[in-house]
Amino acid sequence: MQSLVIVAHGSHLNPESSAPTYAHADTIRASGAFDEVKTGFWKEEPHFREVLRTVEGDEIYVVPLFISEGYFTEQVIPRELRLDGWDVSEWDSDGLSADQATLVARDVDREVHYCGPVGTHHAMTDVIVRRAESVTGDPDVGEGFGLAVVGHGTERNENSAKAIEYHADRIRERGRFEEVKALYMDEDPEVDDLPEHFESDDVVLVPLFIADGYHTQEDIPEDVGLCEDHTEGYDVPETVAGTRIWYAGAVGTEPLMADVILERAADAGADLGDALATVRETTRVAAGD
């Protein structure tokens, strides 16, 4: 029996923090790729500590719904899941290349395949592009448009910037958008000066975050100048210093994220049948009016 466990941060304060996790779990459940799909959280329930004991299957894939490799994926999750013998060298990663480690979880005395985070998987690049399609309502968006991929800077986690740059580079190489930039919240180039970094009249701004919350709903909109105060709200697009900014909100809410979760499990050996194709199709953006 094949089981998927999606582990995410969750929140004590924000009721919507877990919404993307649940939504992607539902998409994957509907695909029929796994006999069961469970969710576990750091700040909600079931907690990381107890989620594995709710799992019935014997072929268990744990996929962290996190943006980058770092404190949570390397220390907190393995410790709380009680992965026996875990060491970050199991992933043999340069900060972007964690794939999976197969270890016994002492909590249930069963092997689990502990996967790298969704945010650094190459399929995540497609989700950022899909997010741009969603927010513009245009499945062919690109011509005449710039794309800004935004995240924390290195102050919190050096791998966070690596993930942003990795995806920005990949999208730039495809030549679909006029220009692609990686911008940061707490270091240069800063998202506050977004119009200065782009020549295009239209720029899609995609924050590389899992869930909408303080950073994506308050910090970034105010820093970029979409609004004076987040409580006033803003339009999409909103014009700031002559640039029309299409603010996409957290990339993690994009339905195609379910595909990246599946890719992680597939890389770790899960048998998914045609679920990948199904999920890519069912999460597709409808063509504009």
Add this chain to the structure above:
Amino acid sequence: MADPTPDPATATPDGGTTTTDEPAVPETDLPSDAFDAVLDAIGDLAPDERIRFEGFAVGRDPDAEGAYVLEPAGDDLRTGLSERDLHAALAERAPRVTDWYAFERVVGEFGPRRAFLRWIEDADGATVATRYAALSEGIERAWGQLRITATVTDRGERRYEVRHVDDAGVPVDDLETHDDPLDAREIVKLDGKGRYRPLKTAPSLRRGWAFPELGPRDAYELVETVYPATVANWHREREGDLDVNHWRETMERQSGIYGVIETWDRGEGHEHVNWVAEACCDDSQCLKRREWEYDEETDLDVDGGDGVFPCREPCSVVVSAARKWTRLESEQPRTYEFELTPSEKEQLEAVVDAVADGRIDEIREADTKEGANRYRARFLRAKLFDEEGNLGGVPTDPDDGE
């Protein structure tokens, strides 16, 4: 609070003489899926093995190809039964066969699910006849703020109605009904006043909904959605292997911004943890029964509560709050001088009590007899606070006043 025994109004005595008050075992058909499952199970058996039901068993007849045995058989043929004979014999015993089918094939082996669904109808204590009679009337169980009513169809299938325990008498038509257990994720998110519930086992589950007719697996999923991992931990406790992690070891495990909490334990006793447990873990705040203590040797002095399901370690809400208290409790006390009337002192106590007991919304706007009444609080602030918000005009930090 959950009652670990079946409702006396619906439970039936285990065996004994039948009285006219005792509900009868309902007429039960043998559905073809249950019969086919028996045939499949027999097909997997060695010739001398048996499928065991309550009080009888069936298997292959070693002396006759394609025939079956039934033992003990009463007036039935004991050996050489054709498939038709076997069906007739099993149909006569349909409650016991459908009971086997319900637990062995529908519920399945998974420990927590199986133990929970068997506990609901006392399947490890009561006979099939007793249980089917009780199920025909409805067996009620409480799990936190859930009220679960188990029934049986005329085909021996279990059905579970789940609703808020305080909606017990409400007609189902007046409730918002659901059939997908995952719908409960929306039900548990906000309380009745629309506030986010960060702790799923807080006694603040909103009312007004029902899952009128769930199968066994969905009933279990619903309970696990409303109160995650509670069945798994309850099951481990029943099996005698609940892994409790006490305060000390839990705080020593923390890292990052929570790493500071272990410094709150200074080898000077555990009174601070008593306060944490009284603040966060009381039955008025959480329906889990706290099983963790200060450490393996040192019990806390406050009661762990009466919940059906155990709490095996300080949860993330407690850990987050403990981080705040670790910082606050590192401060040294100071002496402040204020003048308060006796009523003002009592009013401050009433305000703290009202917040701590979550009574703010119950205090009526014009009820100035209540110390935590809004006008009373505003009057106190107008009278005693200076422009900086200092009580009695006394600065919090003495240097600020100079």
